[in-house]
Amino acid sequence: MKVGLVRFRRLLQLIGLFLANLGILGLSHIGFVYPYLYCYACPFSILGCPFGVLQNMMIVRAVPFLSVGGLFSIYLFSGRFFCGWICPIGLLTEVFHKTERFVNGKLFKIKVKIASPPKPLTFVKYGVLVVSLIVAYMFKDTYFCKGCIAGFLVAGIPYRLRLHIGLFSGLTLTHPFTIHIIIFIVIFILSLSYLGKFWCRFICPVGAMAGILNNVSLLRLEYDKSKCTGCMLCVQACPMAINPTELDAYAESDCIRCGSCVDACPSGSLRLSFKPSLK
Amino acid sequence: MIMSFSSKLLLLVLGVNLLLSVSQVPVQVELSYPERVKIGDIANITVTVKNTWSSEIPSIIICDNVTHTCRFIGSLQPGQEDFLTYQAKILEPGMYTFYFSVDIPSLNYTSTYYAHIRGTMYNSLLPVVLFSGPLFLTILFYKRRSRIFFAMAVIGMFLWVLYGVWSMEHSLILRFSTEICLSCLGLEAEERAIKLSPESEAKLKSLESEVHIILFTSEHCKACPAAKHLLSLVSNASEGMVKYVELDIATHKSEAEEYGVRFVPTIIVGNVKIEGVPSDKYLVDVIVKEAGGG
Numbered sequence: 001m002k003v004g005l006v007r008f009r010r011l012l013q014l015i016g017l018f019l020a021n022l023g024i025l026g027l028s029h030i031g032f033v034y035p036y037l038y039c040y041a042c043p044f045s046i047l048g049c050p051f052g053v054l055q056n057m058m059i060v061r062a063v064p065f066l067s068v069g070g071l072f073s074i075y076l077f078s079g080r081f082f083c084g085w086i087c088p089i090g091l092l093t094e095v096f097h098k099t100e101r102f103v104n105g106k107l108f109k110i111k112v113k114i115a116s117p118p119k120p121l122t123f124v125k126y127g128v129l130v131v132s133l134i135v136a137y138m139f140k141d142t143y144f145c146k147g148c149i150a151g152f153l154v155a156g157i158p159y160r161l162r163l164h165i166g167l168f169s170g171l172t173l174t175h176p177f178t179i180h181i182i183i184f185i186v187i188f189i190l191s192l193s194y195l196g197k198f199w200c201r202f203i204c205p206v207g208a209m210a211g212i213l214n215n216v217s218l219l220r221l222e223y224d225k226s227k228c229t230g231c232m233l234c235v236q237a238c239p240m241a242i243n244p245t246e247l248d249a250y251a252e253s254d255c256i257r258c259g260s261c262v263d264a265c266p267s268g269s270l271r272l273s274f275k276p277s278l279k
Numbered sequence: 280m281i282m283s284f285s286s287k288l289l290l291l292v293l294g295v296n297l298l299l300s301v302s303q304v305p306v307q308v309e310l311s312y313p314e315r316v317k318i319g320d321i322a323n324i325t326v327t328v329k330n331t332w333s334s335e336i337p338s339i340i341i342c343d344n345v346t347h348t349c350r351f352i353g354s355l356q357p358g359q360e361d362f363l364t365y366q367a368k369i370l371e372p373g374m375y376t377f378y379f380s381v382d383i384p385s386l387n388y389t390s391t392y393y394a395h396i397r398g399t400m401y402n403s404l405l406p407v408v409l410f411s412g413p414l415f416l417t418i419l420f421y422k423r424r425s426r427i428f429f430a431m432a433v434i435g436m437f438l439w440v441l442y443g444v445w446s447m448e449h450s451l452i453l454r455f456s457t458e459i460c461l462s463c464l465g466l467e468a469e470e471r472a473i474k475l476s477p478e479s480e481a482k483l484k485s486l487e488s489e490v491h492i493i494l495f496t497s498e499h500c501k502a503c504p505a506a507k508h509l510l511s512l513v514s515n516a517s518e519g520m521v522k523y524v525e526l527d528i529a530t531h532k533s534e535a536e537e538y539g540v541r542f543v544p545t546i547i548v549g550n551v552k553i554e555g556v557p558s559d560k561y562l563v564d565v566i567v568k569e570a571g572g573g
Contacts, residue, residue, distance in 0.1 A: 029457050031449030040456035041464055041542070048456035056455040066443025067452060076429070080517035118414045140499065146465035159466050176465035216429055 005259035005272075009085055016086035033067050035074050036087035037206040039148070041155035042082035043162070051129075053207050054146060055136035072213060079217030080210040083200055089150050093199050096191035096259030097239060122201055122254055129205035149199060152180040159247045197239050201254065215240055219274050221247065221255055221262075227269035234261035234270060244270055305332035305388055306339065306355075308381050312394040316369045319447060322396050324367060326379050329360035332386075340382040369398035370529060447474065458528055458535075459542050461555050462501035473509050473556070475516055479563040485515040486570045492523035493547040495531075496541045506544035507557045521566060554569055 020034065023044035039274045040049045050071055057064040074082075083090050122207040132144040145151050156177060160167050190198045200207050225243055235245045237260040242251040244261040262270050307329040316322045324345065330336050335356055342349040345365040352361050367377060377394045443449070475483075495509055496503035510523045528535040528543060538547055542554040546562070549569040553562065 029453055031451075031456075032452035033452060039464075041461070041466075048452050053452050053455050057451075060451075062448075062451065064443075064448070065439045065446065066448035069439025069443055070434045073433060073440060074558055076436065090525070142463045145463060148464075151464050152493045155464060156466055159461070160554055163553070163555050163561065166558070169558075176462075180465055216432070218429075 004263035006263055009258060012085050013088070013091040013243075017088045017091065020047075020088055021047065021084075032070060032119075035071055035078075035206075035210075036082045037089050037148075037150050037204055039145075039151045039155045040085075041151065043155075043158050045154070049145075050209070051132070052142060054133060055144060056143040057132050058137040059140045059142070061120075061137075071209060075213040075217065076208045077218050078210075079214040079219055080256045081219055083204075083207050083210065084256035086196040088154075089202060089204070090197070090256070092149075092153070092205060093191060093197040094239070096188060097197065100192045118217075124202045125204055125211070128203055132178070132205060134211055143229045144205065144229070146176060146179065147183045149180075149184050152184050156180050198255065201240055207256075214253045214255060219272065221257065222271050222273045223247070224269040224271075227267045229267050229269075231266065233264045233266065237261050237264035292573065298408055305330070305386055306334060306381065307331050308379075308390070308392055310392050311378065311395050312377075312422070315393070315397050315399050317446065318369055318398050319450060322367045322369055322375075323415055324365040324377060324379075324394050324396075324512070325362055326381075326392070327357070327360055327362040328381065330355040330357050332511060333357060335384060337385050338383075340384065342380045342382065343377065345377055356568060367396070369396065433515075436553050457541050458497070460497060460500045460502075460543050462503075463471055463499070463515050466502070466555065473505055473512070473559070475559050476513050479559050480516045482567055483513060483521065486520040486567070488520070488570050490517075490521045490548065490570050491536075492521060492566075492568050493538070494523055494525045495528050495543060495545040495547070497528050497540070497543045500543045502556055506546060509559065509562065510546070510557060512558075513566065517566075520570070528572045 016036075020038045021042070021044035022044050023029075023042075027046050029040075029048075029219070030046055031048075033048045033053050035050070037051065038045060038047075038049060038273055040047070040052055048067075050067060053067050083091055102191050105131055128144070135141075157167065160177065171181075187199055188202075225245075228245060238244060239258060239260060240254045242254050244255070247255065257272060259272055262272060280389055309327045309329075311327070312324040313322055326341060328339055328341075335354055337354050339352040339355065340349050341352065343365060345367045350363060355361060358423045361505065365377070367375070375398060377396070377398060378391055379394070380389065380391045382389050389489065492510060494503075494506060496507070507525060510521075514521045514523060526534055528540060538545070538552065540552075544554075544556060546553040546557070546563050548562075551565050551569070554566065
């Protein structure tokens, strides 16, 4: 059995989780943003949440030169590489995906089937990106954070435990933490179907920002048509439910460069390459 | 044009009155200040007062909302001028209005002058226009994957980063990620849910020494009223043994830095720092420990 990219990916994701929480070693905050979604209110975070900082920039009416410039100059080279290889929320969604096999296969012995959502639905994340920023500009509050699962997991739960409130005490239906929990459960259930990485595909605004530059990024998935046998194993393996053999403009913007299809391909017609194939 | 004698007389009287009224302004006051100041910088405001009165002015009082005090300018001979300088630190974006009231007690003269200073991230919008070009070109030629446009986008983004560092944007990002409004994340306690349990009230009534508490808040924080409400309940229940002060992190920056405040609201009880709105039981336990220890 060949050693797949997935092994390296898990290792890098765990390192990414550690790097995101370097505050555990006593490091203080640095004035830059994570290139992936991670909450700045986490007790161990060392950088700012990219989307939280952008919303705050909108609130104080400042042009985010450093944050957008920094993020885009990374994404121009990597595309959505961080979504697949480093992002802790990406790791979490893959854990969701693993539970799906257990729940549907072993626990209930049935297969929950939901029809594949239409492709244009993946554009919802661009809507989330734009609408959240406009709402932040108009109403001067970070409304996206009130439903963000990263905020719930790495800031909400530690916050309530640290304040000795008790995780679920004093919650009413309209309590903000209850809304966090409800959104988390909804996303978890949606991930249990074969929608897979629901958060990354349809909601994540940081993934959307990286997705804008996916089409021009240097790191990309290369497909050799002459070797392809047409077995479609890559399509089954893809966590983002795109067809790696037919990468058009919007399928391309969803590719997270995770290499699942590269592992699955028996004929070796797919590979991740960093060679600039520009005209 | 033929004018009657009475109208000529009226004009003469009006003109003389106008001249008199102009010459009645005893001082000429000029404010010099920058219109745009980058956040974190200090705006220098100079108030120049010139004596335009026919005789000596013994004293001029200038009150301001920069230092919140009144200052005296000594006697000014006719034609002589003197100036005061003020320094105002611009911490937030937006329009700042500073006023200076000039008061001459011996002449019963009072007048107010305003300085309008805009706190901005950038001194002009020209760089925005200049540097947006590469980004828009990249998006425009999205499908062409041209080497030239890729290089332009990289250079453009690099310039954005340089300009962001030069305009101290990293300090703004640091502020956003260290002074976090918990209610903005959806992590607030509801005000009406806050009440003291009978055990907590009994513990507070048996306090023997005074406890001083600092509460750090900010303007847009929605959980801060809940924290304040909890502290006022505690203060009332302890019959004045627990005293608290409320400090805004925007105006009391040095104190906030001293205590390492990262979230609003933050409650400081002795050496214990409580971030957010705690449960009443935990807060009272901390207070009892503090009162017993010191």
